[in-house]
Amino acid sequence: MSWQLTLDHLFDLARGAALLGSGGGGDPYVGRLMVERALREGARVTVWDLDEVPDEALVVPTAMMGAPTVMVEKIPSGGEGVHALRTLERHLGREATATMPIECGGINSTMPLVVAARTGKPVVDADGMGRAFPELQMETFHVLGVSGSPMAIANEQGDVVLVTAHDNRAMEWLARGVTVRMGGASLIAEYAMDGATARRVSIPGTLSLGIRVGRAIREARERHRDPIEGLAEALQPSGYGPPRILFEGKVEDVLRRTTGGFVRGSARIRPFAPGPALSISFQNEHLIAELDGQVLALVPDLICVLEAESAEPVTTEGLRYGQRVRVIAITPPTIMRTPAALEVFGPGAFGLPHAYAAVAEVA
């Protein structure tokens, strides 16, 4: 069933997407403002269930690319995503039927909505990461054999670059270089595919999931209840495991470098009572949570930092000394935990010397 996006959806989505971003993906706040303005000006955004995309439709995912630290300061005008999409359409000689998120966490849950609002194209309720990941080949689209190329990369200056690479890792490498030269952030259109393929390779319902997750946090806050229960209910229909609380404490130290087009670093969180500190490492997104040398959670499980009081998701660029936080982990759907998927975005893909174990099963 297709449905219309409302402002209420949008506000919940921005909060839910921040959680699904696993600390990265860029703060959805910026994207929310852009869609909010479009909706207030009368634009309509129609959301299609993955099921109802016609087999022969051309689905072109759109997204922002770059380091989240840069994205929050280099705010797009809104036209860049449309420019990337139109350039790719011209290159393919065919108009896109719909757009779709590549990731449901962070700013990219809202970027395709900006494109949808400006072009009148529907946006498909699905994505290729089921969270956020730092690199373009880290997609179920790639795992399941779709070519990301040709892709288009646009900036606010009107520059546009088309990359056709011999594989998706080379595409990521070249596109990252272009994005760095564009100042560290760009808007992209990639992984163009037909509707039948989109159904085969995407994670369904993750836009709605973001809305449900955001709503659960909001409602728990309004009712002064712990959000964890509501979160579990929001996650379950999409095949995610229940949230597991890993740690509670105070942010003691944050190391963060924006380098090679990524933000890399780590955070140390000290417990409220005496005891060892939790360490979290990230490349845009949180990758691993360790306590006293013991691994508590590992990518692709979502490792999320929430403000202790409000359960507001905290992104890596928002981590500050002294914040009181709660760290949770969520196991993603099965499609993201196959051997082929783990090869692309499991611990080894980030150079971590640990075998993946789902926190939902360990718990």
Add this chain to the structure above:
Amino acid sequence: MSWQLTLDHLFDLARGAALLGSGGGGDPYVGRLMVERALREGARVTVWDLDEVPDEALVVPTAMMGAPTVMVEKIPSGGEGVHALRTLERHLGREATATMPIECGGINSTMPLVVAARTGKPVVDADGMGRAFPELQMETFHVLGVSGSPMAIANEQGDVVLVTAHDNRAMEWLARGVTVRMGGASLIAEYAMDGATARRVSIPGTLSLGIRVGRAIREARERHRDPIEGLAEALQPSGYGPPRILFEGKVEDVLRRTTGGFVRGSARIRPFAPGPALSISFQNEHLIAELDGQVLALVPDLICVLEAESAEPVTTEGLRYGQRVRVIAITPPTIMRTPAALEVFGPGAFGLPHAYAAVAEVA
């Protein structure tokens, strides 16, 4: 009059282009080998005078991009230039009538010949630099208002990138980033223009010039004569000034870093008799020659280092401690010394705090 390139032409061209490269542009030896093989295999390369290019012809210059230090080690297979050209043709929706060099110095005097040999397209006897320069906007094409975009960039992996930038400096900036990610060297097609435009914005006869310069050096060597006189005769019909001998001595020190996609550095040359040393600074090409704080020659004048005995041109990556060399300077044609041209590739464009003065007029 159109003419056929012979092996004799090619050998002279490789030497002449090394001199016109002003120390940079990449060693033409690699390109010579590629064209030589094609000619020996029966390929024919037809050269068109700029005058005979039809007004409505589509001229697409092709070239290698990158740091000369990388170019001599990352040798192209020969197909990359054709891939770049074909990609740009498809993007433009039109086949190129002919190709053309963007620079007549260094490896790029021969790269379009490789494309010509493989595609059967003629190559135009003209270029946009009248020597070699390190950046893509440093072209009379750019000075006289031609857009370099859209441009295509191809590598040996089969990757190809199309850049459409809002101006030619942005094109250079983005294309350089792509080339660095491609390992520091790539093959490009850019500044597509019609024949009438090519006649308005190009420096005519610079392919023949390279052949004449190379022949002058060869003949002087065969006849045990000083090549300077022959060089002057070779240069004069193309509007270049006579070669002026700046210095003779022994290479004492070379600093060279390959950074940001360029090779930058300086060389110090000690005179045979006691006295101050000559200092030459370069960004791919030689930019300035100074003696004891006094400027002897400045870009866009060609500053060329020749082996003292053989008059063989020495490129910056070939400079070695102990080499006995002769340094000469040549003033390029008027089209390269207009205020608009000097703004693009005069001393200020390289951050040098000196006003340009032609060595031919100072001499």
